Amino acid sequence: MKIYKGKIITCDPENNVFKYLIEENGIIKFVGDVLPEQYKGIELFDLGNRALLPAFSDTHIHFSSYALFASTLDVRAASNFQELGGIINDYSKRSNDKVLLGFGLSAHSLKEQRLITREELDELYSKRPLMIIKYDGHASIVNSKMLELLPKELASLRGFNPDSGHLTQESYFKGTDFITNKVSAIKLIRNILKGFDIVAEKGIGMIHAVEGVGFPRDLDVDLMRFISKGLRNPFQVRLFFQTMDIAKVQKRKLPRIGGCFANALDGSFGSVDAALLEPYSNDDNNRGVLYYPDDEVSKFTIAANRAGLQIQMHAIGDAAFEQAVKALDTALKDFPRTDHRHTIIHACLPTKPGLEKCAELGIGIAAQPKFLDWNLEPLHYFETILGERAYQQSPFRDMLDSGIHVSGGSDAPCTEPDPIAGIYAACNHFVPEQSVSIQEALKMFTS
Numbered sequence: 001m002k003i004y005k006g007k008i009i010t011c012d013p014e015n016n017v018f019k020y021l022i023e024e025n026g027i028i029k030f031v032g033d034v035l036p037e038q039y040k041g042i043e044l045f046d047l048g049n050r051a052l053l054p055a056f057s058d059t060h061i062h063f064s065s066y067a068l069f070a071s072t073l074d075v076r077a078a079s080n081f082q083e084l085g086g087i088i089n090d091y092s093k094r095s096n097d098k099v100l101l102g103f104g105l106s107a108h109s110l111k112e113q114r115l116i117t118r119e120e121l122d123e124l125y126s127k128r129p130l131m132i133i134k135y136d137g138h139a140s141i142v143n144s145k146m147l148e149l150l151p152k153e154l155a156s157l158r159g160f161n162p163d164s165g166h167l168t169q170e171s172y173f174k175g176t177d178f179i180t181n182k183v184s185a186i187k188l189i190r191n192i193l194k195g196f197d198i199v200a201e202k203g204i205g206m207i208h209a210v211e212g213v214g215f216p217r218d219l220d221v222d223l224m225r226f227i228s229k230g231l232r233n234p235f236q237v238r239l240f241f242q243t244m245d246i247a248k249v250q251k252r253k254l255p256r257i258g259g260c261f262a263n264a265l266d267g268s269f270g271s272v273d274a275a276l277l278e279p280y281s282n283d284d285n286n287r288g289v290l291y292y293p294d295d296e297v298s299k300f301t302i303a304a305n306r307a308g309l310q311i312q313m314h315a316i317g318d319a320a321f322e323q324a325v326k327a328l329d330t331a332l333k334d335f336p337r338t339d340h341r342h343t344i345i346h347a348c349l350p351t352k353p354g355l356e357k358c359a360e361l362g363i364g365i366a367a368q369p370k371f372l373d374w375n376l377e378p379l380h381y382f383e384t385i386l387g388e389r390a391y392q393q394s395p396f397r398d399m400l401d402s403g404i405h406v407s408g409g410s411d412a413p414c415t416e417p418d419p420i421a422g423i424y425a426a427c428n429h430f431v432p433e434q435s436v437s438i439q440e441a442l443k444m445f446t447s
Contacts, residue, residue: 001025003039006047011054011446015217015439021052026234050401054446055205057417060312060345060366060409062137062219062260063209063237064188067195069103069413076104076130076376084125092125092222099149099182100125102132103413106270106376120167123261129147131179135376136270136413139168140175150175167272177214185219192227199417205235205374207417208366208409210259210312217338244300244307246307256302258312260345265297265313266290266320269348271379272385273437275316276349281387288317297327301342305331309341311365318349325354328363338362346371346411348393349386355395355402364405367394367444369426370415379430383415396426397434408444419445 001024003182008018020031022039030036073091078084092100107114109162121130121143129146133139142150142165152289154160159169165344167175197434199207209228211221220240224285228237235376242259257263266274267289275288297313304311311331315324324344332340343364348371350358358365371377382390399406407425423432426441436444 001042003035004046004047006051007024007051009051009053009442011106011439011443020090025206027378043163049355053442056416056445057204057206057208057407058199058204058261058409058412058445059208059339059407060368060421061199061207061209061412061417062211062213063190063195063207063412064211064224065137065213066360066412066417067191067198068101068183068188069133070198071191072192072376073100073102073132074104074107075102076109078105078136079109079122081116081120088125090129095118097182098128099146099179100128100130101179101183102130104135104376106131106135108378108381109376115164115166118144118147119431121165131175134203135414136268136271137411138264138268138273139164139166139172140273142175151178156184157279165174168404169267169273170291178326180214180220181216185223188215188220189223189227192223196231201237202418204417204419206238207236208238208240208312210240210242210261212259213261216249219244225254234319235303238391240312246303246309247298249309250307251394255308256310256312256405258310258343260314261311265315265323266317268316269382269385274348275319275323276317277319277322277351281389282385286386287319288323291321294323294326298330301327302334305342306335307338308337312345316346316348316352318351321347321350322355325357325363329357329361332361341389343407349389350395350399355404356401358404359402362405364407365399366407366409367396367399368409368411369396369413369441369444370410370418371395371425372420372429373425374415391431395434396428396436397430400440406444408441 004021009015017034018031020035075084077086078087081180099354129145129149131146132141154171154174155172160171211224212218224239232413240256240259242261242263244262273289275290280286315321328342345366345367347365363433409420423441426436429435
C-alpha cells in the first residue's frame, strides 16, 4: 500500500485536484482531501513540489515500426547530405543486416532543402540495399541496390519513380511491405520489448498500436497481441489492425480495426498528396490523392460497424476528412450505435460541417499536436503549400468547444512518443485562439 500526499491531478470530468491518493495492489482505493480514519498513522509519500496524475496514453502509434526504428537507423539528426552519409555508414558498420532500413529524412531540416536522389544516395552508400523512409511515413528513397531488389510489380503502381529512387503513394506501401518481410521475428520481438520500456519512461501507460505493415502472415499484429498479453505490469495495449479485411480482425477476435496504410484515405502534406477540396497553393493542378472512391470506403465502414468494431481511418486533407465523415455517417445510419467510438486519425485540415457532424454522431479525433511544432515539417512549409489554409490546421479549441472527444498521440515514429511535447504544442497553437488549457491538454493525453 502507498499513500500519496500532495497535488493529485485526477483529469476527471470535474477537473478535481485532491490532496490524498491511496493505492493498494495496483488499485486506487481512495482519492480525496480528507484521509480516511483507518489509514491515519500509515507512512505517507509526500509529493513535495511534484504532482501525481494518471498515466499518459498515446492514441496513435505505429508501435512495431517505432520500436524497429528506435533501435536501428535514425537519420533525423542529419543537417545535410554529408552528415546523412556519415550516419548511414556509421550504422552500417554496426549492423549485419542484409538490407538496411532507415527513417526520418526530411527536406525541411536539410541544408539542401530537398530530398536526396537515388544517384546521390549511391554516392553516400552502395554496399547493401538501403531504403530510408521519410519522416511522415508516407514516402521513401532507395539506392540502386534496393531498387534492383524490389518486386517488378511496383513499376505499375502510382508513385513509383525509379530515376529519383522516390516511392510514394501505393508504390511506397507495397515497397515497405516488401522490406518489412526481411525483418526477422526475433529482432522484431526484441525491438517491441525494448519499445515498451522506452515509452514507459515517458510516463505512457497505454497505447493505441496500429499494426499491419506487410510482415508475413501479419506477424506484427500477432506478436503485438501475444506480447502485450504477457506483460507483467499494468501497461495497456489497444490494438488496431490496419486492414479493410474484416474477416482477419474477426478471426483474431479483435474489437478494433483501422489506422493508416490500408486504412489511409489520403497521403500527407509532407509528400504533397493529402487530398484537398481546392488545389495546393503552389500547384494549381494538384489536389492530392484520395486512395479509395467514396463507395468503397462506405462499404468498408458499413460492414465494420455492423460487425461491432471500433473504426479508425487516416484523413489529413479536408477532402479525405469529408470522405471519412460521410462514410461513418452512412454506416451509423445503416446500423445505429451509441458507444461506437469511431475515430478519424489526424484530421489536420477539417471542415466546419464535418466537425459539426462529428460532434452530432460522437465521432472522435485522434490528433497529434506535435505536428504543430515540428522542425521536420515547419509552419513556413505549410504556408508554401497551403497558403492561408495553413492556419486552419488542427483547430483544437473549436473541436473541444463543439463537444468532440479529442485524444492525443504521436504518430510515432513520425514524432517521438513524448506526451509532454504534445501537451506543450496543444497549449501553444500557432493560432493562439486555437490553443487549449493545460488541463484540457492533459485530458487529451489521459482520459
